[in-house]
Amino acid sequence: MALGDTASTNVFSVELGEFQVKTVKCVGGLACGFEAVEVGEVTRLGSKSSGHAVQ
Structure with a gap:
């Protein structure tokens, strides 16, 4: 994620009644x-010598 990119939440x-039974949080826009x-x-x-890949 580059500087200045936004993620939606x-x-x-x-x-x-008065009881909260479930909370779901969705986050989008992340890569x-x-x-x-x-x-x-x-x-x-x-x-x-032979090279190798580095991540």
Whole structure:
């Protein structure tokens, strides 16, 4: 979620007489993502070793 993005929130409750029996909260507009970056290494002798992905 980038800075400035908004998430919507709704809260619903069910009451029987004077008793609250259920509360439901819904949150929307959220997203989650991952980026993979390949990292390579160099040995002491200067040759490249195989890279691996880092998240």
